[in-house]
Amino acid sequence: MTGSRVGSGGLIDRTKPLSFCFDGGAYSGFSGDTLASALLANGVRVMGRSFKYHRPRGVWGAWFDDPNAIFNIRLAGDEFPNCQATTTHLVDGMKARAVNAWPTARADLKGGLDYFHRWLGAGFYYKTFMWPDWRLFEPAIRRMAGLGHLDRNTVAGYVSDQLHDTCDVLVIGGGAAGLTAARACAEAGQEVVLIDDHPELGGGLYRRGLAIEGEAPEEWVASQQKAIRQAGGRVLTSTTGFGVFDHNLVGLAEHRGFSSAPRLHRMRAGRIVMATGALDRPITFANNDRPGIMSVEAATEYLGRYGVLVGRNIALVSNNSFSKPAAERLRAAGAEVTECDATRGPIRALGGKRPSCVEIGGQRYACDTILASGGLTPVVHLWRHAGGKLDWRDDLAAFVPGNPGKSMIAIGAANGSFDLEDALAEARNSARSGSVSERRGNYRITPLWPKPGSKGRQWIDFQHDVTLKDIEQAARENFVSVEHLKRYTTLGMASDQGKTSNMAGLAAMAAIQGKSIPETGTTTFRPPFVPVPLELYRGHNRGQMRNPLKRLPLEAVHRAAGAAMGEYGGWLRPGWYGDKSEEEAIRAESKMARDAAGIFDSSPLGKIEVMGPDAEAFVNFIYYNTIKTLKPGSIRYGFMLTERGIVYDDGVVSRLGPDRFVISCSSSHVDGVNALLEAWRQDGNDPDRLFVHDTTANWATITVSGPKAREMVGELGTGLDFSPESFPHMTFREAAFQGAPARIARVSFTGDASYEVAVPAAKAETLWETLIAAGGKRGAGPIGLEALSVLRAEKGYLIVGKDTDGETMPHDLGFGIPRLKKQTEFVGDRSLHGEVAKLETRRQFVGLAVTKPSGPLPVGAHVVDIREGRTVSIGIVTSSYDSACLGEPIALALIERGQARVGEYVKILHLGETRVAQVASPCFLDPAGERLNA
């Protein structure tokens, strides 16, 4: 037992004790503790195991820079993986377990792996497990590696809120500099937001423990906060700025209690003041990874913030002037502190799970705790996210923010101004632009970097077990660029992302190569600055909130009629009706449609109007087919292509008048077609002579199809003559239905005479009821999308995207004439005469006939051929149904040279099973069109 709680001091609430478990043992702490501070106060040192060698580890840091103590925590039945012990605040009843250790961190069974370290150097896995095949070993290696394990249960209500916000000045970091800057900016009339990742503002003031501007830290912090608020500034605590993105967008993660998802603020800041402080970096020496070795800064932080003294007999090993006040502070709390000059000679820690002494230049100092400081490293991550450069400063032996950005400044320790007076001067100045003239600079440091070739196992990356020898090996194998070094050794790829290890690693590489540290450079800093749950990015952007379904005006009517509603191309539509099984319902509905009539809701069908004096030329250019010869009152079927000649959409175009067309595109394609039309309209056309307007949602469309369809639409009271002579196939009429305008188009997607009746959406229900009543006495009724799919396939009508793919051109579908004959330009025209378009081996649209006993072919099955002894795919089955009307299964397919193969038998291969089918025309029903034109 070395760590202990001191009698008073710190920000913890000693009146609120909390109990918790760690690795099966019961402990208690106080409100305000982190798991790490509470465990230290209980004398627990070993809180984790390293990734590769399973070496015992204690905490190195006291906040986000600790790479060692990572726990899975169970609370109230929920499991939370990979929580950092140093940043997770204690909640009563937490059950924590160290990851990567079993049964406990103290007595981990895999601890023996460390004895084999000689054979487990950098690249070990990739060199050893190459023969015969890495994939044989990978599953076992992956099981051994990794940190916490996921619980399969989701945490109820774990959803991030996402807020969008703006401010004039965002101050990141609520230490002395940040508070002063926020106050100065707010009092200068700027709209200020100050954030800090701790629950309390004050940053490093508590570990410093001295009065500031004549006030005790807590009092000074309270008065700054009050002044900021009085000047209109906002303060967000427990909030981390995890990334700076383009155009001054800063991602803020606001923690809202242990079991709750953090809240994301997308803060668009006019100016960013980075006051993120500095970190103590480790010293690279033999056995520097032992439990009981931690940073000087962490030890004073545990004392000042949490009232925990980390050891009784402390050896403080440092190369800089800031360790002296730290030693005094620890002595005042009751520890024996021996101050040791780290630059005197080789350093070595002795002892096992707790240090017994430290040896420096041959001299030994007995101790139970070693505190190390290799100098301060400014926290410059956000500066680099924003694209700012770094300058190397020899006097500080550190990288500091370089060229000031247009809209971002760094102040205080983050800017290399480690002295409080300098930091405050910079902060006061931050309301204005311009830099501070004189720095006093009391900080003194003797550079101390890893010494290649020196003895002992010296850790660079604690979590990932990267030692100085690994860096030397990487250099020997020519992984000398820092980015290669990182990936080869996994240096800096631990969960702290190099906060403790990168400086030592690149300094070691610099020393090996005889270069300077700035010449060697740093690896790229990328968001997030600290780990954030993926939930933060998702929030409510899921399910219906991400991709809302489009709803029909008649949804309630369909549901009342017993419709099974399903998603079809983004719309919620009836799949079939009634309580029969899906299969039976589809057979019954498709049979009814052929025998009498089917009534279906085709409201989602596109209704995009193209108007204006240039409309005719425009539509003619957009369509593959010639449209300019279309007469008002008539309808034509056609394709829209992409410039690459690929079929993008099919549908009918109706001409309402000389300057007015309605494009009826596929239901699932309306937004895309509308965008395509707008793009062409604004590119190369006079947008004042041409207008595109999507009226799909204005009109509800109900289609009646079948032998009884004519009689039924005759009951609508429109006064129209529906006889085939005066209202033939592919024409339309404008009429009135119960006082509202109606458009009736005679087009068919079933092969039977069909009427699409469109009325304003408000009239949909009346129209539906009238048609259902007219159908009821004739044996007709509603049919869903599934039956419609069967009907259209019987007739060989294709669905773009189902029966076509990203290579299908119109001549593959049997529509070759415009390609050869159309005189005017159209979208995709030149691509239809390219090398690929002319290939004789193109896949063409055909039907497939199969005999009944074996049932329908599977959709997606390959049509295969044997070539040079090998089975090759020459096509795929795109649609397949059991046709109730034809009494046998039918299929549609895209097959190489398919049109020339009609009559041939082909092999169909699917999941190891082979079938035989006969290539046929895609039109299985009424090829002469008697039903269609009846």
Place this chain on the structure above:
Amino acid sequence: MQLFPCPFCGLRDEREFQFAGEVGKTRPNTSEPVSDADWDTYLNTQRNEKGAAREIWCHLPCQEYFVMERDTVSMDVFGAIALRKDPS
């Protein structure tokens, strides 16, 4: 996340925009013969400039196409003008 200026709607989040093409690319006149190479260039070649670039973007909510000048390295946006007002 960038902010782009729609000439009609003002500064909006980049997720509302879609890149449409580089300025200066015109469709070959296909009523006359076009070589494979010219058509290929039209379909597939982008200048993909590093630094200052002039591009056509569409603001999806208002569906207006416009010309935007920006720097593809620094992500600075210099301005935007409606397509029909662009002199080029």
